[in-house]
Amino acid sequence: MHEIVPILERKIQLIFPECREHSGQRCEVSCKTCNQPVCVKCIGLDPHKGHDIEELTETHENKIRKIKSDTWEIRANIIPKFRIEDQKIEYTISTTKSKIDDLGKERKQLRRLWHQEVDNIFDKIDSLSQSLGEENLNDLQKYHNKIRNLISEMNKTVKQNEKLFNSKNILEVNEYQSKLNRYQNFPGNMDLKFPFLGSNIDKGKELSIEIGGYTATLKQMSQSSLSTGVSRLTTGIEELMEKVRVIATIPNTFIPLWDVACVGETEVWIHGTQKFILRIDIHGTVWEIVYTTCLDWPNGISVTRERELMYSDDNSGTVNIVRDRKSESLITTPSGWTPANLCCIRSGDILVHVYGKSGPQRKNKIIRYQGKNIKQEINNDGQGNPIFKDGYFLLFISENNNGDVCVSDANALTVVVVDKMGKVRFRYDGTPARREKSFAPRGIVTDALSQIIMTDINNDCLHILDQNGQFLRCVDDCRLESPHGLSVDSEGRLWVGSGDSGNINVITYL
Known part of the structure; x- marks a missing residue:
């Protein structure tokens, strides 16, 4: 029976x-x-x-129980948390846009009260407020996308897990890897630094305005003063520049030390003539070592807005990005051109100095990449003449708040600034600084005030210009030795690397 x-x-x-x-x-x-x-x-x-051994049926049952437990936790607890955060960030984006609109209205109302002489001040205010506002919105949007991508990924994981509930394939179930710990690590909240617009109006006597660390004041002088000058416009720049001081020195990192690239507030990527790149903090502690694909050493490094490290490999002709400590090829430069220094700009585009052999000298130009595609080449002026001089020194690149591309051309002993279209706006050869030795620029950055700052390896100093190329001053009292690499952190401090000694000085000047 x-x-x-x-x-x-x-x-x-x-x-x-x-x-x-x-x-x-x-x-x-x-x-x-x-x-x-x-x-x-x-x-x-x-x-x-x-x-030790156990029955495969027991292993199978244990895995099934784990899959069901993970799936329940993701569906019942984690996904609801992310949905709440999704709603919060959507509201924050809406209110942030409203605040930016209010800021613009207030700015326009204040501008009508000022005289024609302060147009250049408000150009700076416009640039700063737009830059800070866009930075907040970009960061918020990226955070929003991250939350939504995780929700989508978790929903996909749930569906995959549900298929395993009744799977008869032991190998398929046994290969299950839990993602629960990864999903439980909830992304941190955004730290928004919204600009404050402050003003003081004493009609007939004084007008002042400040935003994002920049302060400007317009004063009406007495009649006797007007005989020597129609009006006197003072800004907070001169006073702030007197506050230059070294807040930290990190000794003997690499000798020689070629370049530095800040990560956030207290960390920096550095490289010399080794195949690896180090991430260290302001105390000199090494936090990460990245071994590159280069035969010798990287030709240049930079950090994206997402704080991912990028470097150029001259042997393979590629620009690589580091993710999970592994190098991925992001850009391949055109045949005959070798990638060197890099600059990741606010739009997400990447500026790459490339050089190519042509005759006895090396040709130099800058390529703007959008993803893997070439968006722009900066190499000739309106008359077809090369913007950058032939030679073996690498170009250093930075983007200003107004979209200008600032280039340190050591072959020409000059800093060249071009606009978004690649048209030359001005050149700076160091003459106004009246230094003893010839000007020899290397690293270059821009700051929140749209000032252009560059190292001078011959005169052991930094040169500071305004966004229109007007010389402001030199910083030569900070124990700088053959300054080469230069970067600015999220707090506006300068990290200056010495090519010869390998020391890094962290300088506050605003």
Whole structure:
């Protein structure tokens, strides 16, 4: 007589994998030490001899229980949290846009009260407020996208897990890797630094305005003063520039030290003549080592807005990005052109100095990449003349708040600034600084005030210009030695790397 049971109570025939070592044998047990299915013949042989084993059916049941537990946790607890955060960030974006609109209205109202002489001040105010506002919105949008991508990914994981609930394939279930810990690490909240617009109006006497660390004041002088000057416009720049001081010195990082690229407030990527790149903090502690694909050393480094490290590999002709400590090829430069220094700009585009051999000298130009595609080449002026001089020194690049591309051309001993279209706005050769030795620029950055700052390796100093190329002053009292690499952190401090000694000085000047 046969036993008859309901269809739901019948036993499911599991599919046991074949043994890779013993033909014709099925793996019915699992080696717990090696975490793999084995057959009865494998148990007494190396490498499984003496190891703990358990029935594969038990392993299968344990995995099924883990999958169900993870899936329930993701669906019941984690996804609802992310949906709440999605709603919060959507509201924050809306209110942030409203605040930016209010800021613009207030700015226009204040501008009508000022005289024509302050147009250049408000040009700076416009640039700063737009830059700070866009930075907040860009960061918020990226955070919003991250939340939504995680929700989508978790929903996909739930569907995949649900397919495994009743899977008969032991290998498929056994290969399950839990993502629960990863999903439980909730992304941190955004730290918005919204600009404050302050003003003081004393009609007939004084007008002042400030935003994002920039202050400007217009004063009406007495009649006697007007005889020597129609009006006197003072800004907070001169006063702020007197506050230059070294707040930290990191000794002997690389010798020579070629370049530095700040990450946030207290960390920096550095490289010299080694194949690896270091991430260190303001105390000199090494936090990460990235081994590059370069035969010798990187030709240039930069950091994206997402704080991902990028470097150029002259041997492969690629610009690589580092993710999970692994290098991925992002850009391949045109045939005959080698990538060197990099600059990741606010739009997400990447500016790359490339050089190519042509005759006795190397040709130099800058390519703007949007993703993997070439968007613009900066190499000739309106008359077809080369903007950058032929030579073997690398170009250093930075973008200003108004979209200008600022380039340190050591071959020409000049800083060249071009607009968004690649048209030359001005050149600076160091003459106004009246230094003893010839001007030899290397690293270059711009700051929140749209000032252009560059190292001068011959005169052990920094030169500071306004956005129109007007010389402001030199910083030469900060124990700088052959300053080469230059970067600015999220707090507006300068990190200056010495090419010869390998020291890094962190300087506050605003």
